[in-house]
Amino acid sequence: MPDLQTHASPLLAVDGLAFSRNDTPVFGPLSFAVEANEALLVQGGNGAGKTTLLRVLAGLLRPDAGHMEIDGLPARPELRARFVAYLGHLPGLKADLSALHNLEFLCGLHGRRPRQTAEAAMAIVGLAGYEDAPLRTLSAGQKKRLGLARLWLSPAPLWLLDEPYANLDLEGITLVNRMVQAHLREGGAALITTHGAYAAPPVRTRLLELGGTA
Amino acid sequence: MLRAARALVVRDLRLVWARRGDALQPALFALLTVVLFALGLGGDARSLAPVASAVLGLAVLLAGLLALDSLFRGDAEDGSLEQWMLAPVPLWWLVLVRTAMHWATTALPVIVAVPLLGELLHLPRAQLPVLMASLLLGTPILSLLGAVVAALTVGMRRAGILVALLALPLYVPVLVFGAGAVAATAQGLDAVGALLLLGAGLVLSLVLGPPVAAAALRIAHA
Numbered sequence: 001m002p003d004l005q006t007h008a009s010p011l012l013a014v015d016g017l018a019f020s021r022n023d024t025p026v027f028g029p030l031s032f033a034v035e036a037n038e039a040l041l042v043q044g045g046n047g048a049g050k051t052t053l054l055r056v057l058a059g060l061l062r063p064d065a066g067h068m069e070i071d072g073l074p075a076r077p078e079l080r081a082r083f084v085a086y087l088g089h090l091p092g093l094k095a096d097l098s099a100l101h102n103l104e105f106l107c108g109l110h111g112r113r114p115r116q117t118a119e120a121a122m123a124i125v126g127l128a129g130y131e132d133a134p135l136r137t138l139s140a141g142q143k144k145r146l147g148l149a150r151l152w153l154s155p156a157p158l159w160l161l162d163e164p165y166a167n168l169d170l171e172g173i174t175l176v177n178r179m180v181q182a183h184l185r186e187g188g189a190a191l192i193t194t195h196g197a198y199a200a201p202p203v204r205t206r207l208l209e210l211g212g213t214a
Numbered sequence: 215m216l217r218a219a220r221a222l223v224v225r226d227l228r229l230v231w232a233r234r235g236d237a238l239q240p241a242l243f244a245l246l247t248v249v250l251f252a253l254g255l256g257g258d259a260r261s262l263a264p265v266a267s268a269v270l271g272l273a274v275l276l277a278g279l280l281a282l283d284s285l286f287r288g289d290a291e292d293g294s295l296e297q298w299m300l301a302p303v304p305l306w307w308l309v310l311v312r313t314a315m316h317w318a319t320t321a322l323p324v325i326v327a328v329p330l331l332g333e334l335l336h337l338p339r340a341q342l343p344v345l346m347a348s349l350l351l352g353t354p355i356l357s358l359l360g361a362v363v364a365a366l367t368v369g370m371r372r373a374g375i376l377v378a379l380l381a382l383p384l385y386v387p388v389l390v391f392g393a394g395a396v397a398a399t400a401q402g403l404d405a406v407g408a409l410l411l412l413g414a415g416l417v418l419s420l421v422l423g424p425p426v427a428a429a430a431l432r433i434a435h436a
């Protein structure tokens with residue numbers, strides 16, 4: 001994990017970022033920065049482009065215009081892969097595998113934060129005892145929690161969370177906020193999309209309001 | 215890279231184990247194809263033996279074609295593919311490992327069954343080693359070419375027949391050289407030339423297939 005405490009440039013800096021689909025602008029141009037120990041709350045109604053923004057930032061979509069820097073360097077794919085962890089609407093979990101085997105695969109793929117085990121992460125998100133349960137027997141909220149456990153194990157400092165509160169009960173919402181708080185305390189940063197109905201985590205937060213283009 | 219490959223191999227083996235009933239399907243399909251051919255041709259050794267190797271080659275090819283759609287579709291639908299694209303290892307590497315695992319779990323069981331199916335078709339014993347060699351060299355080519363087609367069509371809901379229409383023309387050279395090797399043996403000639411060409415094709419598709427399939431996945435998934 002790169003040493004996050006020592007440098008001055010923001011973890012993520014975006015300048016004039018714009019994306020359009022079939023010549024219809026989805027968002028932008030947007031300019032913002034996210035420093036370490038900071039959360040950016042991306043708000044907007046349905047169709048405002050929140051998910052698209054996160055997918056562009058993750059590198060799954062190519063922006064039409066604009067410049068993006070991670071840790072002061074132009075965002076090339078290798079750099080992105082080391083710095084960014086993305087939790088989208090589809091968690092990337094296999095229905096036929098057990099919860100623990102799913103986590104083990106994703107840790108093998110993305111790497112694992114030192115001194116963390118999959119079992120411990122499952123206990124943190126409140127899934128202790130479900131290690132051997134086939135994923136298809138878990139509820140939507142439990143799958144979401146497993147996605148959060150994967151995120152917790154990821155060594156990437158910049159979290160992109162797409163609607164992390166969806167499908168979660170009140171306790172789960174508190175859990176997300178606690179995890180974001182702990183992650184930021186360790187020098188990480190997070191971008192969180194929400195349509196605004198939930199309590200924000202108790203951390204230094206910037207707000208990005210996406211106007212509805214839909 | 216090796217850690218990610220090992221994780222993917224373990225995952226695919228666990229998935230096959232979780233649905234171990236499905237693992238036999240390609241081999242059963244090949245068996246049914248062979249039986250249908252045998253019934254259609256009357257079943258006596260004189261009419262079956264000359265076409266046995268071609269029928270076996272086609273049965274293996276068609277079984278592989280049917281399994282092709284499952285190469286990336288499951289991973290695209292549950293979001294695994296997104297995580298592959300965001301991983302710190304190159305996408306082509308994951309595509310290569312996934313294709314190799316898919317080959318080992320769908321094509322290899324069929325190839326193992328070929329000697330038995332050959333007996334059903336009265337395949338001349340002398341042709342079996344060359345047929346096996348051409349299948350072992352040829353089916354990985356089919357999987358790698360198929361990976362490109364499966365990647366291109368992964369964004370579509372129902373791509374079944376389109377996959378076949380796109381893949382079959384690409385499969386022609388493999389069939390030509392595979393059948394050529396067996397035909398040469400049948401005439402008492404040396405089959406090494408055709409097998410070497412298949413080997414060259416395998417090397418070429420190993421080098422070109424995964425990056426092209428990876429690029430196609432990125433396009434299809436954007």
